[in-house]
Amino acid sequence: MQVHQQASEHSDAIDLMINMGPQHPSTHGVFRLVIWVDGERIVKVEPHIGYLHRGSEKICESEQYNQIVTLFDRLDYVGNLNNELAFCLAVEKLTETVVPERAEYIRVILCELNRIASHMLFYGVYGLDAGATTPMLYGFRERERVQELFESVTGARMMHNYIRIGGVKEDVPADFEKNVRKLLGDLKKGVEECDSLLSQNEMFLARTKGVGIISGDDALDYGVTGPALRASGVVEDVRVTDPYSIYERFDFGIPVGSMGDCWDRYFVRVEEMRESIKIIEQALAELPKGEISAKVRRIVRPPAGDVFIRTESPRGDLGVYIVSDGSDKPYRVKVRPPSFANLQALESMLKDTYIADAVLVLGSIDIIMGEVDR
Amino acid sequence: MMLNDHLMKGHYTITTRNNNISSKSETQSSSVAKPLDQKESELLKNLKLAFAEFSETEVSVSLDMVVLRVEPGRLLDICESLKSNPKFSFNYLSCITVVDYEEQEEIFEMVYHLVSIDYHHKLAMKVSLPSNSPVVPSIFKIWKSADWFEREAHDLFGIQFEGRENLPPLLLYEGFEGYPGRKSFPFHEYEEW
Amino acid sequence: MEIDENSPNIHIPRLDGFTGIEKPLGAGYEPGQGNNPADSVFNRVLPNALTAKSDELFALARKSSLWTLSFGLACCAIEMISAHASHHDLDRFGVVTWPSPRQADVMIVAGTVVKKMADPIKLLYEQMPDPKWVIAMGSCATNGGPYYKSYSVVMGVDHLIPVDVYVPGCPPRPEALIYGVMQLQEKIKNDAKRSFDEGSLHHNYEEQ
16 A cells, blocks of 8 residues: 655645555455545545456457357456347347347346346455455355356356347256246345345444435436446336336336435345346246247348447446447447446545545445456 | 335335236337337427427437437537436436547547436437547536546547546556557457467 | 372373383483484374475475465456355365465466556566465466457466466366466475475576
């Protein structure tokens, strides 16, 4: 940790500049935060990103549409399937492909499972941020269960490349429904256990209640979406307000917070896991038989034009903008990453909080640097 | 619903949508490009009313998205009115994209995607800039979320923003030469062996 | 107070029961001569157990307690955390994450190394005390992986720092990382054996 001294503008006291990152155990990736403090209070913060800028958008321009799915896996590497879905939906909209019913249901089941796995990672890591080590072990126990199921379906634990343009790669194994039912039973118990372990913990409440507050209007102005926006009391979930895939068929709620503090952002995610379980149960009951992929040419050549699609990834509003010039490679691919916009609001959230809470506020946004920097 | 009783009574509102799930067989799969739905066609109507001087090409439709073409000089006025006019109320700027048409038409196209949380309609606003002097007014004052998107556009495409000079690099580092997002910037050369 | 050894009420335990040598403890000790190892307590309790070359002895200790610099870069970091978390539990191998480079032995480079991150990585490596080892986890850290076309990615972390073990995969499973750690342990052990001939325990990376 480097400490520099700088004369303050507003008083004769001296503000300390503290550098946090890019290697720091609590920055959730390679993220650098420069904090100016007056005593214990944060005066100003300056986020620095780009330590994982891999140029994915540029590489997309040199790959065929089917190959790009693998690159989307690696953007938000905790919600992989949700990212694949966003890209495939955009290309399907451009090529006017009708996806078979069975594929749609499989997609929804896996995406919601991925949302649970992502929130479980958040739960574990956030407990660690707050100084509680046990939640991490519980969170990862549940996450491993989901990943085992993913492995049986897609063949990979993380980078699935399973959702393809027009459907999914292959049909689910024969014992899929049985496995998911068993997994849901475990997850239900697991979510309750995790909830009872941390949510009402006295010390956790003391550290997160009323910390890092952002109002709904401010959050919208900064472009915050997803659980972080809903925690501030704005009812906005793309699955409901601008439904894609088959989400309009399911009956589920949108958890909404009231204060917009760290605890709300945490608890919205816990509630979301319960709602995801509801969606999976409904989808599993209706899972039809039939084809798993539409007839798509091996080399996809969408007509010239552009398309923008919004989806709800575990972190918020994931947008994909594709410009096609009619060839087998896209002319331009732009990802609107939710973490990127959410991270901008950190400045406003951290204003006038204590330095000890900086890590908690940062953790509550649940950033993934892979999609912030792309 | 499944709320922990004592502490959060009345704290959480869960809005549940009542859908008619039995009618699923008639519902078309929504990933298909559909014509403009009601809220978007209403937006189109309102846009044509509010900007009567705009021609047919300037207010158009692409797939399910209403597209508004704007001159760089008028960008700030139109953004102001899109945000403050209660008929549009675009309170959320989703994304800023730069598309490089330098080789074909010698322009850069800025695409602003706006979303209204109140009405749930969305709009794409396109601004063409000449590639030899890509300068556009900054809309950072109107939507704060434009901050990093503009800095990214400055980094990767070399777009200059009026009102925001000397932008420090965001994704790249000090001393990086060239604008890697542009088509003219080469890929990394590698040897296959 | 003197103790009567022949009293039936007093029992004095004797360690020489292990070896069968009828000698009281410390019998070989004479002032001024130092402790004769042949007759030391250790030798009688654990005969011949701790006779080893000092290098190998240190290597045994080092390989059994590898502290990794907790330093996740990208996707592989999630699998690295998985390897440390409840299901796979890398603690079993004595591998503990440590947030500071000053006390770390191993740097696991888990993810894509981009040019902006190159200098911090070098700095972190230089801050680690000797002996230190590096595991390149995943294809990005090995040779750029899926980003081989990118303008901003370093094509493998071995362009910056010396690497001991490469773990393939994108990302490698936690089991693969555990196997990589075990390979590193083997390497530490073997290096110590070899160093007896070469005269130095550690590589001098500057000369390579």
